[in-house]
Amino acid sequence: MKSIVIPKAGPPSILQNADKPIPEPSGSEIRIKVEAAGLNFADIMARKGLYPDAPSFPTTMGYEVAGVVDKTGPDATELLNKRVVAFTRFNSQQEYAVTPKSYTFVIPDSLSFIDAASILVVYTTAWVLIYEMGGLRKDQTVLIQNAGGSVGLAAIDIALHLGAKTIGTASGRKHDFLKSHGLHHAIDYRTENVRNRVLAITEGKGVDLIIDPIGGKEWNVNYSLLKKTGRLGMFGASSLSDLGEMNIISKAFAFLNFLFNMPKWSPLKLMDDNKGVFGVNLGHMFDMLEEYRGAIQGILDGVESGWVRPVVDSVFAFEDVGAAHQYMEDRKNTGKIILVPTKESASSWKKQA
Ligand SMILES: NC(=O)c1ccc[n+]([C@@H]2O[C@H](COP(=O)([O-])OP(=O)(O)OC[C@H]3O[C@@H](n4cnc5c(N)ncnc54)[C@H](OP(=O)(O)O)[C@@H]3O)[C@@H](O)[C@H]2O)c1
Numbered sequence: 052m053k054s055i056v057i058p059k060a061g062p063p064s065i066l067q068n069a070d071k072p073i074p075e076p077s078g079s080e081i082r083i084k085v086e087a088a089g090l091n092f093a094d095i096m097a098r099k100g101l102y103p104d105a106p107s108f109p110t111t112m113g114y115e116v117a118g119v120v121d122k123t124g125p126d127a128t129e130l131l132n133k134r135v136v137a138f139t140r141f142n143s144q145q146e147y148a149v150t151p152k153s154y155t156f157v158i159p160d161s162l163s164f165i166d167a168a169s170i171l172v173v174y175t176t177a178w179v180l181i182y183e184m185g186g187l188r189k190d191q192t193v194l195i196q197n198a199g200g201s202v203g204l205a206a207i208d209i210a211l212h213l214g215a216k217t218i219g220t221a222s223g224r225k226h227d228f229l230k231s232h233g234l235h236h237a238i239d240y241r242t243e244n245v246r247n248r249v250l251a252i253t254e255g256k257g258v259d260l261i262i263d264p265i266g267g268k269e270w271n272v273n274y275s276l277l278k279k280t281g282r283l284g285m286f287g288a289s290s291l292s293d294l295g296e297m298n299i300i301s302k303a304f305a306f307l308n309f310l311f312n313m314p315k316w317s318p319l320k321l322m323d324d325n326k327g328v329f330g331v332n333l334g335h336m337f338d339m340l341e342e343y344r345g346a347i348q349g350i351l352d353g354v355e356s357g358w359v360r361p362v363v364d365s366v367f368a369f370e371d372v373g374a375a376h377q378y379m380e381d382r383k384n385t386g387k388i389i390l391v392p393t394k395e396s397a398s399s400w401k402k403q404a
Pocket residue numbers: 091092093172173176197198199200201202203220221222225264265285286287288289290291292293331332333334379380381382383384385386387
């Protein structure tokens with residue numbers, strides 16, 4: 052079977068389509084004939100050698116796939132031939148993927164494989180950030196950093212579903228789309244002073260919740276924008292991704308600078324400020340997925356009822372995976388990038404108006 056392999060750290064052109072044996076499920080595992088696989092920012096970081104959670108090279112990434120169960124272990128036969136979407140811990144950006152049945156969700160016929168694969172990671176991450184740990188409530192205000200990213204778009208859906216007010220940062224060219232998607236206030240973080248804009252929008256009060264995947268000096272700015280009882284949820288460090296292109300000395304210097312500028316919040320300061328900070332790494336929560344089945348099923352059902360609006364930006368064939376990585380790295384996507392096994396299925400996908 053065809054499998055996307057990162058042989059070693061390098062540019063997008065390093066990616067290979069290798070031939071590997073089809074994996075076998077056992078026990079309560081299922082095997083999915085993959086029709087669509089999500090590309091995540093973590094895959095870019097892994098290819099650059101900057102993602103500590105990735106298996107060692109050569110490796111095949113993948114956190115989510117959709118397709119049909121074509122084989123199961125003896126304890127998962129009820130899922131045979133079902134259309135599903137599933138979480139995976141790597142080895143799924145390939146034609147067949149094996150994963151535990153507890154990570155797997157049956158999807159309705161009305162949900163395409165491509166849309167299904169675009170939902171799982173980003174909506175679950177956003178759900179934990181906004182609802183589970185962020186505790187956002189009706190009429191509260193959330194600042195969504197990187198609102199034009201896939202997690203950001205999912206966060207907008209969830210915040211609007213909860214009846215909250217939304218402020219989002221993104222490159223200016225994404226603002227029209229974000230506003231048409233329901234975002235109340237858009238800020239171009241590349242040309243505007245985010246702090247001043249947020250204070251102006253909130254009449255100097257600050258916000259109840261901030262979710263941030265960028266990191267670096269943004270963390271301190273975010274903290275200063277929380278009103279009392281406000282919470283900051285951190286879930287990425289995109290600002291580190293530029294390290295991949297640097298030589299070893301510049302890389303070390305930039306990393307030290309990143310560490311030096313990292314906030315140092317003490318328990319006493321948090322108490323005195325009445326603020327909360329928390330972190331989310333979905334990849335480290337897979338042992339808890341059973342607890343989240345209800346919420347994730349609710350999200351998948353949310354597509355039917357309309358509050359979950361998957362945004363797929365583009366679909367690339369496995370053999371064009373290098374172009375897909377480059378496209379994400381160039382910040383061209385607004386929404387999810389999906390990989391599909393063949394050029395035919397990539398070219399038959401039509402972007403929703
Ligand atoms: N902790 C978790 O469990 C978890 C789960 C999923 C994702 N994440 C993290 O969340 C972040 C966004 O993920 P996503 O799936 O939403 O990604 P995405 O859909 O590919 O969004 C990428 C967008 O991020 C913005 N960006 C900011 N700094 C960037 C940089 N240095 N290089 C490239 N793009 C940059 C760009 O938007 P603009 O054009 O607006 O600048 C870009 O289009 C990543 O850091 C990812 O690792 C974390």
